[in-house]
Amino acid sequence: MTTANLNGKVALVAGGAKNLGGLISRDFASDGAKVVVHYNSAGTESDANNTVQAIADMGGEAIAIQGDLTKAANVTALFEQAKDHFGGIDIAVNTVGKVLRKPMIETSEAEFDLMLAVNAKSAYFFLKEAGLHLNDNGKIITIVTSLLAAFTDGYSTYAGGKAPVEHFTRAAAKEFSARGISVNNIGPGPMDTPFFYGEETPERVAYHKSQGMGNQLTHIEDIAPIVKFLASDGRWITGQTIFANGGYTTR
Template structure:
């Protein structure tokens, strides 16, 4: 996709039904893209259907696909279904993740395995399948976390699960560069979504707000323009993690 124009292109957005993923899906459609909206749980089906309807209301085509992406075969099937339906994929965005705030000494083996599967394993195989299925000059973007540049307690399995994605991304950027495919991460600060508030006390919420510009959390509306930038004018950026967090962390 050498052109900066997204019109007529195809996007696959994992976790694309609601919150950040849902807004990415809708904004891609508003830019003229057809969208594959992935979602994980039965509870999200209505959100996925609503997002598909919104995309169709914008005059674009969309399908919703439910899948547990912690299974490599499921990731492969998701990309194959998307490719079979639309004929190709130009942009793949992975927003899948799970947050857990818990001290290491209280973390169970089951929690560790689950967090690694959701945050690291699913990202690895999403990158793999994108490498196999993206059109030449495609764009691959993974949402990670600003905690990758933090020195803090409690988030060992969340930040630890996202940390390997930077290495996956660098390797993929080199391996796919011959086909003109860029591979990048975006690390938002704590986002004003239900995923964040379930892990924090009111006092810690106020602390997190105090660390960002304007004394506020990252909004999903802050991140979507950066996703679109990487999918268009930012095509010369590859192998990078962009910390989009209002100054919350840096390195």
């Protein structure tokens, strides 16, 4: 296997300001890519700017673009701005997601609508715009969840919102294949990030750890190399969901 070399490539990372997205942005830059760091709102603007600065400090090139991707027009604008700035896009990675752990009988219509908008609608239009704007032989990668293979309670709107992305991905992989564009998902296990801990009790955290290899949660450092592989040497993989979870669950 060759070492990833992304020199001259342009990568757009949705949710690329911090946590897994921030690591992916920096990793791409360290391998020579120019990076578009997307962030959702003013609350993550400083994180996006910090990531852009970190890339500049390593001699790379990056810009930050804000947008609420639950609105299709904003997804279009994101890709158009990225393309206008760098002249083209080769890699599109979508890390956007929202977690909610709540019984169905307590879930409001507003919560359902928001969860499906963040996890399904934004992913659909991200794939659409990537198909319209990526260069030939481009790579599209979406972060989903290993809960897609779990039989559990509480995550109906999170796992349910991510589930359609598998179907979107398979359709996109077929529709974009003539241009050599690969389209894949990565399903991490429960990740050691603030998004996870806000929805779980200490007892459930301990249980989730017990189901992973080495009694550990998934770390962002476990996922970023797989993203990089799919964006480079893994070109022959398409239409797939890769469960990267330390044995947490499988189909």
